[in-house]
């Protein structure tokens with residue numbers, strides 16, 4: 001017997017997009033509907049209109065400090081390499097050989113004097129220029145100047161390196177907008193990279209982002225340990241430009257010793273920058289979360305951890321801090337995978353939003369709708 005086709009498959013992409021009302025004020029608004037999370041056509045549209053047009057973080061400035069240091073990444077399905085030149089200029093390129101399209105750089109990161117394609121040995125300079133091609137004598141109408149690696153825009157902010165596949169995009173600082181001024185006083189540049197953890201989750205990337213942006217709504221229910229150090233009633237949610245800042249005063253906790261010892265300071269700062277980057281800060285601590293779509297119902301989330309002290313004597317404390325984070329992540333992962341199953345159910349359409357808690361989610365959904373619908377609203381969407 002043939003399996004019944006889900007109802008949304010009978011809808012056109014335009015109909016699916018039209019089923020979300022991005023003009024509704026928060027008190028009347030709903031989430032983006034289920035098909036936005038489960039229809040592969042929407043995922044492909046996101047690749048084209050969101051991930052190919054926004055600034056995407058690919059790594060850290062400290063990985064690209066010296067001439068020849070390089071870093072490989074995938075952005076919107078495109079292989080990318082960023083490299084510091086001998087002239088100290090940071091550049092990025094499509095990591096695609098102009099000969100027969102092999103990946104020129106195959107290591108995730110490192111340092112090199114030239115970029116050497118492993119397939120037939122073509123060499124490119126750190127500035128992307130094609131330097132040499134073995135056994136290519138006698139080839140006519142071949143202009144070496146025109147066959148360098150194809151450049152991609154690259155810019156940095158704080159400790160982070162970003163690329164943008166769209167040659168027309170506004171500069172990174174314009175894209176980040178007010179986020180730049182909000183993060184500056186936290187002095188994250190004084191922190192040092194410690195470790196990375198990668199989670200593969202069976203949910204659409206937006207489910208993870210929604211979970212992050214619910215204004216602490218789920219914290220007392222799902223994260224009992226974390227909940228004990230946050231003053232939940234005082235939790236604030238601010239939307240501006242393309243970012244949302246969720247923040248909470250911290251309280252001393254005896255309830256959960258490990259959380260209390262590793263989540264310190266006066267306030268917790270949780271920044272989300274559209275579409276897929278989070279920056280979480282406590283005193284002497286930062287982690288970033290980069291949410292990368294894999295397919296319509298899978299994503300990878302990369303957590304990078306930073307501390308004020310990464311010396312050997314701080315190692316145990318830092319490891320304990322990561323373990324606390326890991327427990328919170330496990331709690332979130334389970335619920336995200338559950339939600340993905342629910343979003344596919346014929347019983348679900350869209351959900352309403354808490355006015356007190358879920359303004360950040362609405363900002364996300366409006367910005368996304370603006371990009372997917374391709375209207376002028378894609379550049380700036382005011383929050384209520």
Ligand code: FES
Pocket residue numbers: 097098099100101102117118119120121122
């Ligand atoms: S594909 Fe790179 S040298 Fe042939």
Ligand SMILES: [Fe+2]
Pocket residue numbers: 211218222223328332
């Ligand atoms: Fe959570």
